[in-house]
Amino acid sequence: MPMVFEKTRGLTDRETHYCPGCTHGIIHRLVAEVLEEMELLDATIGVAPVGCSVLAYDYFNCDMHEAAHGRAPAVATGIKRVHPDLTVFAYQGDGDLASIGTAEIVHAAHRGEKITVIFVNNAIYGMTGGQMAPTTLIGQKTTTSPYGREQSHAGNPIRISEMLATIDGATFIERTSVHNPQSVRKTKAAIREAFTVQQKGLGFSMVEVLSTCPTNWGMPPVEALEWLEANMIPYYPLGRFRSPGVDRTSAAEV
Amino acid sequence: MEKVLMKGNEAVGAAAIRGGCRYFFGYPITPQNELPEYMSRELPKVGGVFLQAESEIAAINMVYGAAGSGARVMTSSSSPGIALKQEGISYIAGAELPCVIVNMMRGGPGLGGIQPGQSDYFQATRGGGNGDYRHIVYAPASVQETVDIMTEAFDVADQYRIPVLVLGDGMIGQMMEPVEFRDPPTRELPEKDWITDGTAGRRAPNIINSLYLAPQDLEDHNRRLDAKHRLITERETRWESFRCDDAEIVFVSYGTASRIVRNAVEMLREQGVRAGLIRPITLWPWPQAAFDALGPSVRALMAVEMSMGQMIDDVKISAAGRWPVGFYGRSGGMVPDQHAIAEAAVAMLETATQEVR
Numbered sequence: 195m196p197m198v199f200e201k202t203r204g205l206t207d208r209e210t211h212y213c214p215g216c217t218h219g220i221i222h223r224l225v226a227e228v229l230e231e232m233e234l235l236d237a238t239i240g241v242a243p244v245g246c247s248v249l250a251y252d253y254f255n256c257d258m259h260e261a262a263h264g265r266a267p268a269v270a271t272g273i274k275r276v277h278p279d280l281t282v283f284a285y286q287g288d289g290d291l292a293s294i295g296t297a298e299i300v301h302a303a304h305r306g307e308k309i310t311v312i313f314v315n316n317a318i319y320g321m322t323g324g325q326m327a328p329t330t331l332i333g334q335k336t337t338t339s340p341y342g343r344e345q346s347h348a349g350n351p352i353r354i355s356e357m358l359a360t361i362d363g364a365t366f367i368e369r370t371s372v373h374n375p376q377s378v379r380k381t382k383a384a385i386r387e388a389f390t391v392q393q394k395g396l397g398f399s400m401v402e403v404l405s406t407c408p409t410n411w412g413m414p415p416v417e418a419l420e421w422l423e424a425n426m427i428p429y430y431p432l433g434r435f436r437s438p439g440v441d442r443t444s445a446a447e448v
Numbered sequence: 449m450e451k452v453l454m455k456g457n458e459a460v461g462a463a464a465i466r467g468g469c470r471y472f473f474g475y476p477i478t479p480q481n482e483l484p485e486y487m488s489r490e491l492p493k494v495g496g497v498f499l500q501a502e503s504e505i506a507a508i509n510m511v512y513g514a515a516g517s518g519a520r521v522m523t524s525s526s527s528p529g530i531a532l533k534q535e536g537i538s539y540i541a542g543a544e545l546p547c548v549i550v551n552m553m554r555g556g557p558g559l560g561g562i563q564p565g566q567s568d569y570f571q572a573t574r575g576g577g578n579g580d581y582r583h584i585v586y587a588p589a590s591v592q593e594t595v596d597i598m599t600e601a602f603d604v605a606d607q608y609r610i611p612v613l614v615l616g617d618g619m620i621g622q623m624m625e626p627v628e629f630r631d632p633p634t635r636e637l638p639e640k641d642w643i644t645d646g647t648a649g650r651r652a653p654n655i656i657n658s659l660y661l662a663p664q665d666l667e668d669h670n671r672r673l674d675a676k677h678r679l680i681t682e683r684e685t686r687w688e689s690f691r692c693d694d695a696e697i698v699f700v701s702y703g704t705a706s707r708i709v710r711n712a713v714e715m716l717r718e719q720g721v722r723a724g725l726i727r728p729i730t731l732w733p734w735p736q737a738a739f740d741a742l743g744p745s746v747r748a749l750m751a752v753e754m755s756m757g758q759m760i761d762d763v764k765i766s767a768a769g770r771w772p773v774g775f776y777g778r779s780g781g782m783v784p785d786q787h788a789i790a791e792a793a794v795a796m797l798e799t800a801t802q803e804v805r
Binding site: 237248256258272276 | 655657659
């Protein structure tokens with residue numbers, strides 16, 4: 195019988211700990227497939243964050259580091275400077291990257307560090323039990339914003355891709371989503387592009403992927419996908435913000 | 449090799465490169481800036497990389513990444529900057545990575561001052577970071593000793609897969625002394641088969657990690673680390689005992705302060721007071737054996753530090769009630785005076801005599 199689909203070699207056979215309906219699994223698979231298809235797996239070092247994807251080092255089938263909270267871009271910098279010929283990526287959530295790790299991500303981008311960052315934004319702290327993240331939407335209820343996030347109290351949600359796109363060293367910045375098959379395919383294309391930028395030595399690359407957290411959002415998985423589309427995408431517009439040779443691209447142009 | 453006159457901070461850099469260091473990640477802070485400046489100038493000449501990080505926190509995490517990838521790597525800072533690195537040091541110790549960290553201590557707490565101090569003893573020896581970990585702490589007392597230790601430190605770190613802290617102070621970093629660069633004793637180093645350098649399709653992935661979610665796994669890890677700490681204590685403890693044989697009072701002092709105490713010992717001897725000095729060269733592992741070797745002539749111990757009294761805790765543990773333990777210290781960047789130290793010793797001996805009567 196002809197093989198029509200098989201699990202990517204980029205993932206190990208470990209059963210993941212992710213909640214039912216969580217989209218981390220899809221994003222893991224996309225990163226792994228791209229690394230396998232680009233024949234980079236054997237020459238890649240990944241960095242796992244602190245947060246829901248803390249155990250990613252057990253899932254990706256390549257050399258891995260587990261970093262302290264928010265420090266993945268600094269750890270990846272150390273690795274890349276020692277092994278400039280290898281592919282280095284960091285996989286980070288929004289608490290990790292957009293809150294405690296803002297200095298590290300900004301300066302890795304600013305140095306044009308030749309690493310790829312996969313930034314998974316689900317607008318909440320998942321691992322610790324659904325607390326408010328810097329990316330939590332206005333009005334969104336979390337365990338530390340039980341009455342809904344208020345702008346006057348907690349400020350507006352932070353748009354990381356737009357912020358990093360102002361930095362010259364950030365060669366490739368794109369925001370995608372995984373709420374339907376079409377967006378999953380676009381995410382894979384963006385991840386491939388990001389790794390290609392690194393392969394060519396062009397500079398820093400990041401793909402921000404809008405993701406769901408059915409458990410802490412308190413809704414069934416399908417409803418969570420719909421909530422993402424209806425609420426997150428209007429505030430976090432999808433699109434390519436920076437690409438090689440293009441100084442600044444607005445999301446609308448993509 | 450002939451002696452050259454070098455400033456402490458630059459000599460540290462030269463010794464590190466001689467010891468095989470090829471990567472330096474750091475952040476500016478007084479009084480150790482000549483070291484990163486030296487590395488930024490010299491590392492590119494030997495195919496190495498100097499990178500100025502955005503913070504001490506980022507720098508130590510770059511060290512974590514580089515060390516896990518197999519590099520001989522170091523960072524340096526001074527007291528408040530070392531405080532910021534503690535999270536990373538804990539992770540490096542937990543993941544069992546080799547690296548070298550230099551702290552040219554200044555006074556504290558907080559922003560403190562920029563003059564020499566020894567008030568990071570607790571931070572250095574008790575673990576400023578979280579968890580059950582230890583790391584080696586060398587406390588050299590001269591530029592020559594600093595150079596010898598720095599040259600060897602990368603081998604020691606590799607041998608045990610542990611962070612090595614070289615604890616100097618602003619005085620060691622800033623003063624110029626003649627130094628000779630010598631090769632350290634040869635050590636048998638284990639193969640680095642645990643590093644991340646790409647599997648190249650030849651092995652299973654390597655993982656650099658300090659997370660053990662299952663309680664039994666973490667306890668097993670803690671026990672492995674403890675066994676390593678015991679081995680290091682057995683093999684790597686260093687100290688110098690100076691004129692302790694017939695001493696009635698024995699000073700305990702390290703680094704810059706110990707040089708002044710040595711003068712006080714000579715001065716007291718000239719006055720007919722039999723003084724001696726235990727100078728720990730490793731602060732961890734701590735030289736307990738130096739105290740157990742003291743003879744019946746000893747009537748009192750006295751810790752001398754450039755702090756309000758931190759190492760004295762270890763001196764008391766080592767004394768274990770066998771001798772009274774006195775203290776003389778200056779802080780804030782003030783350097784102890786040998787006459788004041790000698791006076792304190794004489795006063796203590798008088799008190800000890802009265803107590804015996």
